[in-house]
Amino acid sequence: MLCIIIKMVTEIKDLILKVSPYHKKRGGPISQHNLVYDSSAETLEPVYFFILDLMNDFGLKPEKLVDNFTSSPGGTHFSEVGMKSSRLQDEAMKIMGSVNTVLRSILNIVYDLKDFKVRLEHYENMKSNDKDRRDAAILSLKQIWLDKVDIDKGNSSIKAMALGQGGFQTLIDAFLVVNSEKDVDKLDLNDRVKRIIKPRIQEFYFWITRSEQELRKRYELEKTYLRSQVSSLKIYSRWVRPYLKSIEDLRMEDRNRSPEIVNMFNTVVFQLTLLGKSKINIHDMALAGELPREFKKFKARRDYFSVVLVDFTFRAIPRQQGLLVGRTDVTFRGYALNQDEIDKLDEEIDKSDMGEIMRLIEGATTESLDLMQKEIDEFLNEDNKKEKKRTDQSNPFLALMGKYNDGDVPAEKKSEKKDKKKAPAVVKPDDWVEANHLRRYVSGEVEGTVFKLFDIYKKGHGMASFT
Numbered sequence: 001m002l003c004i005i006i007k008m009v010t011e012i013k014d015l016i017l018k019v020s021p022y023h024k025k026r027g028g029p030i031s032q033h034n035l036v037y038d039s040s041a042e043t044l045e046p047v048y049f050f051i052l053d054l055m056n057d058f059g060l061k062p063e064k065l066v067d068n069f070t071s072s073p074g075g076t077h078f079s080e081v082g083m084k085s086s087r088l089q090d091e092a093m094k095i096m097g098s099v100n101t102v103l104r105s106i107l108n109i110v111y112d113l114k115d116f117k118v119r120l121e122h123y124e125n126m127k128s129n130d131k132d133r134r135d136a137a138i139l140s141l142k143q144i145w146l147d148k149v150d151i152d153k154g155n156s157s158i159k160a161m162a163l164g165q166g167g168f169q170t171l172i173d174a175f176l177v178v179n180s181e182k183d184v185d186k187l188d189l190n191d192r193v194k195r196i197i198k199p200r201i202q203e204f205y206f207w208i209t210r211s212e213q214e215l216r217k218r219y220e221l222e223k224t225y226l227r228s229q230v231s232s233l234k235i236y237s238r239w240v241r242p243y244l245k246s247i248e249d250l251r252m253e254d255r256n257r258s259p260e261i262v263n264m265f266n267t268v269v270f271q272l273t274l275l276g277k278s279k280i281n282i283h284d285m286a287l288a289g290e291l292p293r294e295f296k297k298f299k300a301r302r303d304y305f306s307v308v309l310v311d312f313t314f315r316a317i318p319r320q321q322g323l324l325v326g327r328t329d330v331t332f333r334g335y336a337l338n339q340d341e342i343d344k345l346d347e348e349i350d351k352s353d354m355g356e357i358m359r360l361i362e363g364a365t366t367e368s369l370d371l372m373q374k375e376i377d378e379f380l381n382e383d384n385k386k387e388k389k390r391t392d393q394s395n396p397f398l399a400l401m402g403k404y405n406d407g408d409v410p411a412e413k414k415s416e417k418k419d420k421k422k423a424p425a426v427v428k429p430d431d432w433v434e435a436n437h438l439r440r441y442v443s444g445e446v447e448g449t450v451f452k453l454f455d456i457y458k459k460g461h462g463m464a465s466f467t
Contacts, residue, residue: 012065012273012309012349016335019344019427022439029309029333031447033454037328044270044314047328050460051310052274054453060276060308065349067272092243095236102233106376109226113379116219119144123212142176145204158200168193175200223379230376268324270314277305277342278449280442291441301431304438305342306446307335308453330457334450336442338434343425 017024037047055062122144125137150157155164162171170189174197178184184198280303286295311333316326337345430439 012275013311013333015345015348016307016309016337016341019348020335020337020341021427021429023335023337029335030443031332031334031450033332033450035330035454035458037330038326040317040325042325044316044324044326044328047330048272048312051312051330051453051457054456055274055276055308055310058276058449058453059278060306060449061278062274062276062308062310065273065275067270088243092240095240095243099233099236099240102229102236106226106229106233109222109229110375110379113219113222113226116215116222119215120212120219123208123215126208138179139176141208142204145207146172146175149207150200158196161196168196171196175204223382226376227380230380268314268316268318268326270312270316272312272314274310274312275307276310277307277337280304280306280438280445282438285441291437295437298433300434300438302339304336304338304434304442306442306449307337307342308446308450309333309335310453332450332454334446336439336446338427338430338439340425340427344427347425 013029017028023029052062122137122140125133126141128134128137146157146159151159154160158171158175161168170193174184174187174189174193178187178197178201181198181201184194184201187194187197189197282291282295282298282300285291286293286298309332311329311331313329314324314326315328316324318324
């Protein structure tokens with residue numbers, strides 16, 4: 001079996017050359033050391049963890065940038081990984097089925113709430129002081145009553161009688177015109193039509209009162225159900241995300257042309273990359289005499305870091321109980337980078353396949369919900385908006401109690417929120433002080449750090465091959 005790295009991030013050192021004009025001009029790192037450890041008796045894990053702990057001891061705070069693999073088909077590890085991946089996929093698909101079910105439920109609830117909101121607006125407009133709006137709302141509700149309620153009477157409904165029976169052609173117009181039982185008596189119509197219209201008008205206004213109450217209850221219940229379904233969807237999303245991430249971590253690269261991968265061999269090759277960085281304290285270095293004394297009060301426009309990149313390549317043979325023995329190639333590289341270059345490096349890594357994988361996983365779990373979030377918030381935040389309207393905005397002490405929310409944040413704070421959107425990183429060229437003092441000092445610092453890491457491990461293990 002064999003383990004490798006994602007193509008876009010295979011060579012982090014190439015990305016560093018891309019983002020750092022200083023190292024691009026140099027053509028490589030400030031310092032580089034290689035070591036090879038080949039043993040058929042000892043496992044490979046101690047090599048990795050010794051160097052990891054050593055970097056922590058040096059204050060580099062390492063992070064893992066690369067950890068991928070590929071397996072030779074004839075090896076035992078290929079079968080083991082395949083079985084693990086299949087089980088994870090089955091569990092993930094079960095949870096994703098639940099996610100899709102809840103998502104469809106949320107869609108239906110949102111559409112129902114929209115319909116309820118339109119209906120409730122008619123009831124609100126009926127109470128308006130604007131006569132035209134009030135009359136339009138009553139006509140809309142009458143039409144709904146004719147189509148949804150009165151139609152259940154069959155042949156005795158207003159529409160059925162007006163369209164199918166002679167002598168009742170004026171029923172619909174009469175019903176739409178009158179607004180009370182007294183208005184019926186004022187109509188210039190025969191008594192048969194008036195006797196039909198009077199009870200229907202009474203029934204209509206009784207229906208308005210009861211239907212509004214029931215509709216508001218149903219509206220609140222649907223909002224509560226929507227809130228619970230959204231919570232369920234978020235929970236399912238959290239449950240499925242580790243499965244999707246693990247499935248992707250177990251994905252194997254196709255390296256048929258690699259000479260280290262022979263289909264029927266039982267071989268393993270890992271490739272890992274650690275990046276550690278340590279910020280330079282200009283004030284302390286000036287006090288120590290390692291920088292000019294004038295730098296004690298100097299404020300640099302950006303931070304500078306000693307950056308150590310450690311690449312591991314493991315080629316191993318799986319033994320019993322998951323033990324791996326074989327050959328380890330370790331390369332230590334040192335770089336002097338400023339904050340702009342590190343930000344740009346993070347941006348480039350995120351653009352790579354590694355970042356794309358995380359976006360796919362995120363999209364499979366929460367992106368669908370995010371697309372509907374605006375409409376969902378419109379219903380779930382209604383109570384907050386009503387509470388906000390009741391809050392006295394003129395009270396200057398409300399801010400002291402944390403009463404500012406999304407709707408009443410001051411304009412300057414809103415602009416600050418907008419500014420928090422991350423802009424593309426820009427690497428500005430070094431000025432004279434940075435080029436002649438800071439960069440030069442950091443270069444010497446990281447060169448010593450890289451050699452110490454290499455030398456300590458070499459002396460501690462008496463390894464066979466070093467460069």
